[in-house]
């Protein structure tokens with residue numbers, strides 16, 4: 001399954017993909033993270049984990065579980081990998 005390489009959201013539909021500067025589809029990031037060739041939230045990984053942890057319910061878990069999940073998976077994603 002394809003996931004956003006910034007926030008790990010499952011990308012189930014090409015409509016969820018972000019766009020490059022020239023308006024073409026970006027295959028790595030979702031539209032909630034990346035649009036017109038730019039990241040919408042220009043933050044560090046820890047801040048981003050905190051932000052995403054607020055949306056546990058939407059992912060079917062508690063915010064605490066969400067934070068644990070994000071902490072584990074984000075460093076493996078293209079945006080955050082060093």
Ligand SMILES: [Zn+2]
Nearest residue numbers: 004007030033
């Ligand atoms: Zn994303």
